[in-house]
Amino acid sequence: MSWRLNINGEDRRSASDPLTPLVDVLRDEFFLTGAKVVCREGFCGACTVLLDGRPVMSCLMPVALADGCAVLTVESLATDGVLSPLQQAMEQHDAVQCGMCFPGMLMSLTSFLQRTPKPTREDIKAALVGNICRCTGYERIVDAALSVASSG
């Protein structure tokens, strides 16, 4: 009754019930509290993580379906204390307010920019349809993402 997960490069095991949402396993068992629990219905994106490189709503992902998969959370983005280019851009553009949506925003955008290196503004907005922000109005987030794309 255990599930094998590679989380941020480390092999881990969880003995949770198979339908336990992955976000709860990450937060409660492994203390990776970057992914946030908000809507629990795959709408707001605050729980977004990468599963085998794909962005998924971890609130709707049973841990059993993540068995054998590689999970990347927001904690994986910085390397040796150095922020990723996307994180640096968000800081430079003063894009963060309360921060609740940001782990999900960063994971969605990290995956998106890897697959779409030269996006338009509309492309980025479409990519962020599943990441709700109540604070910022999104424009500086989009500006920051475009700055990373144009510098890449």
Added chain:
Amino acid sequence: MTAEPGFYVARSLPDALAALADRGSAAIPLAGATWIMRAGLRQQRQHRCYVAISTIDELRNVEILDHEIRIGACVTHAELATSLASLPECRALAQAAAGSANPAIRQVATIGGNLCAQGFAAADLVPALICLDAEIELETPRGSGRMAVDRFLELRTGMEPGCLLRRVVVPRAARRSVHVRLPLRKAGDYPVAIVSMAASLSSDGIVTGATVAVGAVEPEARRWPRLEADLIGRAIDPLHAAETAEKHSADFHGRDGIEAPGWYRVKVLASLVRRAAQAIQGNL
């Protein structure tokens, strides 16, 4: 991973069918799980057992044949959009798959789940499949068989235990199709109303066949026979199509929801029909 009584990972289709048969009414298939994991929000109890089918290879295939396209039940929306991108006759389904919900859901949610999710009125793939005359292949304890998607929608609430939707089959035909949806936000989201339209045209641009499916307006997607009849026998005329849709809008009784009232969903149908007709006209 070791065996968990309430959760079984099937390795093949026969394995899945045997597991479902063993567990009877206590078990249902589980693919992407995006609908099942929201059961608590719908005040529904979860089943006692789930048979996970998303790793079965034959359920993840898209086969593009000369006369039909066979789509395994566990193909995700994202995979489907990519597979169908170069097939103009399936544009409605490709558009539906590429624009449903949001990017993260599209990576996980499956075509089979979209068809089997009871109570999900805003399912994008369903009206697109209806307008393309798609059929489903169903495995049951008494054998397998095909049926039209709209027939499956009628039967799915009363299906016997042990059934499994194996794949969706879309006939390839010389037609133009489009999937038009009105989301809450311009960039995308769940739709308030959907119009999926497919039309076959003669060499001089006269509509010889038309199917129009409306989704998200009522609890279940369905066709619009009076609009279809009016489209046939004339050239595609977006303004006329919109006027006809407005005239027959009382054919639908919009559902009230937290995101939009029922009257609004019906009110926008004429505009969506106009957009759909314009898109089909533009493909000439």
